[in-house]
Amino acid sequence: MNSVRNKIQNSKTLIGPFPTFEVQDTPYTPYELFLTWFQFAFDHDIHEPHAMTLSTVDKKGNPDSRVLILKDVDEEGWYFATSTISEKGKQLQTNSNVSLNFYWSLIGRQIRIRGNAMKMDKKTNMQDFLNRGKVARAITLIGKQSSILEKQSDFEEALSTQLSNLKDNPVEVSDSWALYKVRANEVEFWQADEKRQHVRLKYFLEGGNWVKKQLWA
Numbered sequence: 376m377n378s379v380r381n382k383i384q385n386s387k388t389l390i391g392p393f394p395t396f397e398v399q400d401t402p403y404t405p406y407e408l409f410l411t412w413f414q415f416a417f418d419h420d421i422h423e424p425h426a427m428t429l430s431t432v433d434k435k436g437n438p439d440s441r442v443l444i445l446k447d448v449d450e451e452g453w454y455f456a457t458s459t460i461s462e463k464g465k466q467l468q469t470n471s472n473v474s475l476n477f478y479w480s481l482i483g484r485q486i487r488i489r490g491n492a493m494k495m496d497k498k499t500n501m502q503d504f505l506n507r508g509k510v511a512r513a514i515t516l517i518g519k520q521s522s523i524l525e526k527q528s529d530f531e532e533a534l535s536t537q538l539s540n541l542k543d544n545p546v547e548v549s550d551s552w553a554l555y556k557v558r559a560n561e562v563e564f565w566q567a568d569e570k571r572q573h574v575r576l577k578y579f580l581e582g583g584n585w586v587k588k589q590l591w592a
């Protein structure tokens with residue numbers, strides 16, 4: 376047996392110890408509970424708690440996913456930023472249904488969000504772009520995220536062109552950069568338990584109000 380495969384097959388998971396999750400004490404909205412859980416993640420030094428998986432579907436209905444950064448959250452939704460001409464950008468153009476997933480293994484917590492992603496207005500997108508670092512802005516200005524890179528030197532040349540362009544035009548913005556807001560219609564909070572008695576609480580948006588239900592694990 377290949378030793379890596381052997382290790383995969385014998386890897387332990389959800390060892391704990393984990394915090395408890397009292398579903399009776401939860402707020403009316405998933406947004407408030409999300410903030411409480413996020414504060415808890417910060418308090419427990421979770422590494423990059425704002426890294427999340429964004430799932431989209433392409434025009435044939437095939438799913439896709441990748442890790443992105445959560446840029447903000449408020450009563451209206453969860454925010455991420457990306458190139459509108461990337462693979463995910465094209466997918467969002469044809470189907471705005473998405474899901475987000477956070478997993479913090481150290482505290483055994485998973486948050487699942489399902490909803491709809493919408494692009495923010497031009498001014499907000501421009502501001503988000505300008506808040507990014509110089510290299511990140513230069514790479515976005517190249518405008519080729521997710522297309523085939525024939526050779527590494529093509530990237531290096533394009534980057535150097537855009538970096539000198541930014542030197543001359545420091546506030547140039549890319550019109551293919553957008554901040555997206557995910558308006559949720561379902562949010563689930565999942566707490567692992569060492570004895571496998573995991574606790575799941577799901578919020579459903581019904582007629583504009585949040586209803587919460589516990590789920591079987």
Ligand SMILES: Cc1cc2nc3c(=O)[nH]c(=O)nc-3n(C[C@H](O)[C@H](O)[C@H](O)COP(=O)(O)O)c2cc1C
Pocket residue numbers: 426439440441442443444445455456457458461462463464520521
């Ligand atoms: C921790 C982490 C954070 C990332 N954050 C972003 C991000 O905020 N925006 C983004 O466009 N790509 C981000 N990426 C890169 C994406 O995972 C992905 O490679 C890229 O967006 C292209 O995806 P696509 O081909 O599905 O469009 C991040 C990757 C990692 C591992």
